[in-house]
Amino acid sequence: MNGALVTVGAELLAGRTTNTNATWLCRRLHERGVDVERVTTVPDRVTDIARVVNEYRAEYDVVVVTGGLGPTHDDVTMAGIAAAFGRSLERNDEALAWLTEEGGYTREDLTEGTADLPRGARPLHNDVGVAPGAVVESVYVLPGVPEEMKTMFETVADEFTGHPVxxxxxxxxxxxxxxxxxxxxxxxxxxxxxxxxxxxxxxxxxxxxxxxxxxxxxxxxxxxxxxxxxxxxx
CATH class of the missing domain: 3.30.70 (Alpha-Beta Plaits)
Structure with missing residues (x-):
């Protein structure tokens, strides 16, 4: 299995935040026998996210994307993923049910758009945060907050397989x-x-x-x- 990693965020490109997520994910993927061949950082821009993800999903077995999840104005990663697949971005009932039933939130607690995912995506629940991640075919979308990213990755770690190195x-x-x-x-x-x-x-x-x-x-x-x-x- 080979793969690529895409990290999203203007703060990474400006040098205000150290990209520890990339280092951690490369190490964990390598441990599982995944050959990571690309690490790319893109700004919070739908077109950039869509272009890079679309290119990489055609070239690699898996693509892992981190950062830019949530309902605020600069959280556009899910929209970029939806655009890469030519799908609409819509409310995911499974993600919303988990947030309200397991996460302890009410609908009034949640900002509009929190549970919006690309159509047909498999939601990944956020056990230490709010914004869900998602799996769309071979693309895994994880939060940018390190603790949330690490916890969510471990829930799908067994899906990344290769020969141990x-x-x-x-x-x-x-x-x-x-x-x-x-x-x-x-x-x-x-x-x-x-x-x-x-x-x-x-x-x-x-x-x-x-x-x-x-x-x-x-x-x-x-x-x-x-x-x-x-x-x-x-």
Whole structure:
């Protein structure tokens, strides 16, 4: 399974808010074996949301969208999703029933439009907030508030499946340029994904869907570099 992530919000583009949702979601999807190939941030604009989501849903197995849910003037994500699918935005009776029966709200408590979702969407209930999320075919729409996003994601986490990825890290006390030959030899010797990241030492990341192969590749590297403790390197 491969996927793309779309985060919505002018505050992200202006640098006023750190995009922690993208980092958290990429990590959780990676843990579940989903290969995230795109992370895109768009403004609170229906046309931008619709264009990017429409492009990505045609290219990837799943698309996860966060931010811009709710009934206020700049919460336009659901309208953008509806436009991407050529559907109307309408009140979802299941979402409204959950809010009033399980969420403890009355209709008078809820702002007009709170339960509006793209026609035919599967609502995702918000256990720690108000605005519901939704699933439309392969597109998952989650809140932007981190606690709400994380809680809602866990309710659908089992729907994101792939081959689990095993990872080992070796930190070499050598310049990255000195490791080029050995890293190339590693890639020829083992069918693994290799990344090298300089810092205090060079952090060599080794990944594959085969745990024994990953361990063997890491052992091969450790025999050929002067290793330092990964916890002491940044």
């Amino acid at each position: 095993f990872r080992e890290v070796v930190v070499a006390d050598e310049p990255e340029s000195a490791l080029v030959g050995r890293l190339e030899e590693l890639r020829e010797e083992f069918e693994v994904t290799v990344g090298s990241y300089p810092g205090d030492g060079v952090r060599i990341s080794i990944e594959s869907t085969d745990e024994e192969l990953t361990d063997a590749a890491a052992a091969w590297v450790r025999e050929r570099v002067e290793e330092i403790d990964p916890d002491s390197a940044s």
